[in-house]
Amino acid sequence: MGRQPCCDKVGLKKGPWTAEEDRKLVNFITLHGHGCWREVPKLAGLLRCGKSCRLRWTNYLRPDLKRGLLSESEEKLIIDLHAAIGNRWSRIAAQLPGRTDNEIKNYWNTRIKKKLRQMGIDPVTHKPLTQMQMQSTPAQTLLLQENDTEQKQQEQHNEPDPDQNQSSNGTVETLVSRAREPHDDIEPLQNFNMEDSNFNMEDSMQLFNVCSPTSGISLSGRTEEVDSDDSDQVSKSFGNGSSTHSQYIGRESSGVKAECGLSGWDQMAGVLGDPLSEWNVDLESWAAGLDATAASASAWIQQLPDCQWNDFQGDFEICSSKSCPETLQRLGPFLDDDEL
DNA sequence: AACTCAATCAACCGCCAGGTA
DNA sequence: CTACCTGGCGGTTGATTGAGT
Numbered sequence: 001m002g003r004q005p006c007c008d009k010v011g012l013k014k015g016p017w018t019a020e021e022d023r024k025l026v027n028f029i030t031l032h033g034h035g036c037w038r039e040v041p042k043l044a045g046l047l048r049c050g051k052s053c054r055l056r057w058t059n060y061l062r063p064d065l066k067r068g069l070l071s072e073s074e075e076k077l078i079i080d081l082h083a084a085i086g087n088r089w090s091r092i093a094a095q096l097p098g099r100t101d102n103e104i105k106n107y108w109n110t111r112i113k114k115k116l117r118q119m120g121i122d123p124v125t126h127k128p129l130t131q132m133q134m135q136s137t138p139a140q141t142l143l144l145q146e147n148d149t150e151q152k153q154q155e156q157h158n159e160p161d162p163d164q165n166q167s168s169n170g171t172v173e174t175l176v177s178r179a180r181e182p183h184d185d186i187e188p189l190q191n192f193n194m195e196d197s198n199f200n201m202e203d204s205m206q207l208f209n210v211c212s213p214t215s216g217i218s219l220s221g222r223t224e225e226v227d228s229d230d231s232d233q234v235s236k237s238f239g240n241g242s243s244t245h246s247q248y249i250g251r252e253s254s255g256v257k258a259e260c261g262l263s264g265w266d267q268m269a270g271v272l273g274d275p276l277s278e279w280n281v282d283l284e285s286w287a288a289g290l291d292a293t294a295a296s297a298s299a300w301i302q303q304l305p306d307c308q309w310n311d312f313q314g315d316f317e318i319c320s321s322k323s324c325p326e327t328l329q330r331l332g333p334f335l336d337d338d339e340l
Numbered sequence: 341a342a343c344t345c346a347a348t349c350a351a352c353c354g355c356c357a358g359g360t361a
Numbered sequence: 362c363t364a365c366c367t368g369g370c371g372g373t374t375g376a377t378t379g380a381g382t
Contacts (some may be wrong), residue, residue, distance in 0.1 A: 014349070016376080037368070054368075055351065090370060105371070106349050 013047045021046055025053055026061055066098030070107055077102055079112060083126040121258045168225055 013021075028044035035055065037050035046053065070078070074096055089101035090106075096104065111122040120129045172256045 011371085014352075051353095051368085052351080058369095059350070087371065101370075102350075109372095110348055 012049055017060075021048070022056070022061060025057060026029075029057060029061075055102075059100045063102065064098055070096075072100070074099065074113065075107075078108065078118070082108065082112075082123075105267070 017025075024044050024046055025040070028040065032043070034040055034054070037054045040046075040050055040053045041048045044053070048056075076094060078092055081095060085091055085107075089105045092103040093099050093104050094285065108123075116123040116126075119126070122129050
């Protein structure tokens with residue numbers, strides 16, 4: 001027989017946490033810290049085991065958690081790290097500020113795995129699936145074929161976005177397009193009130209597409225706000241299909257806090273100077289609403305020679321030419337070598 | 341409107357490693 | 362060295378939600 005479960009004591013509650021339980025736990029840890037987890041439920045007045053309290057705090061109540069969809073850069077980082085170290089979710093989570101191992105594990109199992117298979121990549125070995133098919137048993141081959149059928153059916157259901165840019169690996173563009181679809185009908189935020197705790201993610205997510213269909217310059221980015229009970233966040237990211245630079249700004253009810261959970265991609269290219277610095281000085285606008293962000297982005301784009309900013313009801317596109325040296329120089333940090 | 345099915349993700353379970361008496 | 366305790370980890374489950382019919 002294995003070890004007895006830690007929650008087998010009569011009277012200890014299991015299952016989903018109530019708002020009241022959350023409040024008790026948050027209040028206690030805020031005031032006293034968690035110390036010994038076994039003592040936490042007793043001292044906080046909770047009928048839970050310490051382990052349950054620890055998981056609830058770690059995976060859901062911690063104030064430094066990010067919420068919402070993972071960004072393109074985060075997803076790419078997860079894929080890269082998984083290829084390097086496998087299912088070591090806590091190690092992977094350590095590289096993604098504000099994300100939990102549980103969240104990443106779920107995201108991997110429900111989305112990335114599927115997506116890699118659709119791209120013909122085995123999510124376990126990160127090698128092309130055709131190789132696996134050649135090496136697999138008849139039963140495994142049958143399974144893979146069934147997966148292919150499912151993929152085709154899914155692809156038929158997912159109508160491609162006509163505006164979608166094709167890139168060599170498609171990672172960022174695909175993600176941006178996916179994120180766009182459910183939000184095409186979103187009205188731009190008007191009179192956004194930072195103190196208003198009722199704003200929601202659906203109402204506040206908008207995207208930026210920065211691309212040039214004729215020149216080959218392809219930039220994409222998005223901004224999103226994520227609502228949670230205790231903290232709100234604004235994040236922004238820009239990518240060129242192979243690397244993405246992201247930054248988020250944590251916001252508390254008391255005001256704006258530039259928390260900046262940065263992934264390694266930012267530092268890699270050192271792009272926090274120009275042009276993002278011009279956005280950084282506008283943190284208040286970022287946090288106050290995406291209209292301001294859009295205006296800021298629009299202003300920056302339009303000051304570039306030979307650039308045009310097009311507004312498509314919340315989604316944006318920039319048309320530019322590769323023939324202008326200054327534009328190339330300023331967009332350079334976001335471009336692959338072969339695009340320059 | 342009712343039903344089915346798939347997707348999502350919070351929560352649980354059992355195991356392991358490290359620390360300590 | 363051993364036993365025990367605790368925190369952490371990865372795999373899995375099951376309730377909920379949304380899409381499709």
